[in-house]
Amino acid sequence: MSHGCQALVVACMDFRLWPKLFQLLATIGLPAGSFDLVSVAGSGKSFLGPFQWNLFRWFKQIIISGFMLLQVGISVKLHGITKVVILFHDDCGAYAIANQAEERQAQLEDLRKIVALIKTKFPALKGVETYTIEGTARGNLTIKPVR
Numbered sequence: 140m141s142h143g144c145q146a147l148v149v150a151c152m153d154f155r156l157w158p159k160l161f162q163l164l165a166t167i168g169l170p171a172g173s174f175d176l177v178s179v180a181g182s183g184k185s186f187l188g189p190f191q192w193n194l195f196r197w198f199k200q201i202i203i204s205g206f207m208l209l210q211v212g213i214s215v216k217l218h219g220i221t222k223v224v225i226l227f228h229d230d231c232g233a234y235a236i237a238n239q240a241e242e243r244q245a246q247l248e249d250l251r252k253i254v255a256l257i258k259t260k261f262p263a264l265k266g267v268e269t270y271t272i273e274g275t276a277r278g279n280l281t282i283k284p285v286r
């Protein structure tokens with residue numbers, strides 16, 4: 140491959156992450172220039188639906204989920220990535236859960252589903268890593284692996 144990179148990073152679009160995002164990624168072994176990046180509201184949440192019994196919402200979510208999976212597929216095909224890195228963060232507007240523990244629990248449940256989905260669709264990937272960025276509201280961001 141003439142131009143490859145190691146990972147696809149999926150991050151929330153939230154502007155509060157950007158002043159430090161690349162610095163944080165470097166601390167987990169992803170220096171700028173070593174990954175593709177998809178940035179959408181709620182990060183990996185877009186892989187999943189509400190999948191409610193409402194035809195419009197269901198159809199919309201199928202398209203959004205398909206879009207996210209397409210980005211992974213393009214990154215695999217064009218840049219030979221071996222892993223996907225999903226970044227969630229606290230105080231995320233896409234979750235809109237004021238209680239931090241409840242937000243974290245909702246994100247953990249989603250992360251399990253997202254990891255399973257990506258592994259199912261892309262079994263050749265070496266891994267799907269998950270991290271959370273904390274301190275969004277205060278502006279002192281830290282990154283931690285989610286196990």
Ligand SMILES: [Zn+2]
Pocket residue numbers: 151152153180181182228230231232233
């Ligand atoms: Zn967010």
